[in-house]
Amino acid sequence: MDLKSSHVSPVLTDPIPVNKSRLGIHSGLLTYSQPDSPGKYSRTGSRKSAGSSLDDVRFNGWLDAMKASSPPRKKLLKGSNPQVASIDYDIDDYLSFMVDYPSALDSFEKIIDRAKSKKVAIFLDYDGTLSPIVDDPDCAFMSEAMRTTVRSVARYFPTAIISGRSRDMVFDLVKLTELYYAGSHGMDIIGPFRQNSSNNHPNCVKFTEHQGKEITLFQPAREFLPMIHEVFTTLLEITKDIKGAKVENHKFCVSVHYRNVEENNWTAIGQRVHDVLKNYPRLRSTHGRKVLEVRPVIDWDKGKAVEFLLESLGLNDCDDVLPIYIGDDKTDEDAFKVLREGNRGFGILVSSMKKQSNAFYSLRDPTEVMKFLQLLVNWKRQEERKHGEKYMSEL
Numbered sequence: 001m002d003l004k005s006s007h008v009s010p011v012l013t014d015p016i017p018v019n020k021s022r023l024g025i026h027s028g029l030l031t032y033s034q035p036d037s038p039g040k041y042s043r044t045g046s047r048k049s050a051g052s053s054l055d056d057v058r059f060n061g062w063l064d065a066m067k068a069s070s071p072p073r074k075k076l077l078k079g080s081n082p083q084v085a086s087i088d089y090d091i092d093d094y095l096s097f098m099v100d101y102p103s104a105l106d107s108f109e110k111i112i113d114r115a116k117s118k119k120v121a122i123f124l125d126y127d128g129t130l131s132p133i134v135d136d137p138d139c140a141f142m143s144e145a146m147r148t149t150v151r152s153v154a155r156y157f158p159t160a161i162i163s164g165r166s167r168d169m170v171f172d173l174v175k176l177t178e179l180y181y182a183g184s185h186g187m188d189i190i191g192p193f194r195q196n197s198s199n200n201h202p203n204c205v206k207f208t209e210h211q212g213k214e215i216t217l218f219q220p221a222r223e224f225l226p227m228i229h230e231v232f233t234t235l236l237e238i239t240k241d242i243k244g245a246k247v248e249n250h251k252f253c254v255s256v257h258y259r260n261v262e263e264n265n266w267t268a269i270g271q272r273v274h275d276v277l278k279n280y281p282r283l284r285s286t287h288g289r290k291v292l293e294v295r296p297v298i299d300w301d302k303g304k305a306v307e308f309l310l311e312s313l314g315l316n317d318c319d320d321v322l323p324i325y326i327g328d329d330k331t332d333e334d335a336f337k338v339l340r341e342g343n344r345g346f347g348i349l350v351s352s353m354k355k356q357s358n359a360f361y362s363l364r365d366p367t368e369v370m371k372f373l374q375l376l377v378n379w380k381r382q383e384e385r386k387h388g389e390k391y392m393s394e395l
C-alpha cells in the first residue's frame, strides 16, 4: 500500500450499492418508536429508498450472522472456568479445524524457521486474544502474567495492539507504554514517526510526547466523530429497555453487545440497529463476538492498520520482515488476509471452534497465546545469546 503517493482519503463516497430487486419478505415487528428526527448528521431516506423488502433480506442476513457468532455448545472440555463467557469447545470439530489451521505451538519450529534472520513484528488483538471473553466488557482484564509476557515481547520485537475498542480504553487495559496502539479497528493509531513515509498522509498528525519522543497520530475517520457520537446516543436510548443490551462508544465506532440479552430479544436488538443505520448510509455494521459493531464506511480496517504500522516502522516492503498477527474474531480476518495475500507473514487465529479463516495457524485461547509469545521471547533471547557468544569468540 502506498499511502504516500496516493494521498487519497480512505473515506468512500458512495457506499450503498442500489439493488432494485424486491423479494417481498416481511420485516420483524418493531416494539419501539423510531426517533422522530433522524439527527443532524444522518441522511434520511437514502437506504429506505432501496425498498423495505431489501432491508428485510439484509436484516435476516444479520440475524443469521448474530446467531452464527453464538454456535451451540456441545461437549465442554473439563476444567473450563465458569466465569469465562464463551468456551465453546467441541472436540471433534476442533480436531478437524486443527488439520486446516495447525496449532502454532506444535508448529513453533516451523515458524521460527521462517523467522530466522528476519525482523519479526508482532500484532495483537485484545479481546479474546490477550484477555478471555467475559460477560462484562468492562471486566475483560488481562492477567499480570500476560502483561509481563507482552512487555517482554515488546522488548524484542516491534509490537502493536490493534483493537475494536477505543485506543484509550485498550491502553487502560493493557497499561504498557512500550507498544503501539490502534483503537477503533485501526481507525485511531498512535505509531512511530518516520520521515518520508505514510506519516505524511493528510490524516496524520505528528507530535512530540512529554518524554520528547516524536510520534504520529493517524485518524482516517476523523470527520465521522460527531456522527458516531450521535449514533451512540441514539443506540443507547433505543436499546435501554432491552435487558442485558450494552452500547459502548469507541470514538470512531460503536459496539452494541447482545451477549447478555435473552436470545428471543436478539431480533429486536438487530432490528433496532438496522433501522437506525437506514438513516446513516455512511455507516455500516459488522459482526463480532455477540456484538454488532457500527463503523464508518471507509476503506480502512485492521489489515490497513497493519500495513500502515509496518510502513511507519520502516518494515513494509522488506523481504526480511515477518509480521505475525494474532486475533480471534471476524475483524481480525482483514489483517490475516493482508498478510496471506501479500505473502509476507501469517495470521494466527485464536479459536476453540471450527472456523474458516485467512490465518495459517491457530491457538485455542489466551493461555495458549501467552505460551506462544513466551516461546518467541525465549527463542529470541537464545538467538541473541548465540550471536553474543559468536561475537565474543571472534574478538
Ligand SMILES: O=P(O)(O)OC[C@H]1O[C@H](O[C@H]2O[C@H](CO)[C@@H](O)[C@H](O)[C@H]2O)[C@H](O)[C@@H](O)[C@@H]1O
Pocket: 085, 125, 126, 127, 128, 132, 133, 134, 135, 136, 137, 138, 140, 162, 163, 164, 165, 248, 250, 255, 257, 259, 288, 289, 290, 291, 293, 329, 331
Ligand atoms: O478487536 P478486539 O480487541 O477483539 O475488540 C472487539 C470487541 O471486544 C469487546 O467485546 C468482546 O469482548 C467482551 C469482553 O470479553 C465480551 O463481553 C463481548 O461479548 C465481545 O464481543 C469490546 O467490548 C467490543 O467493544 C470490541 O469491539
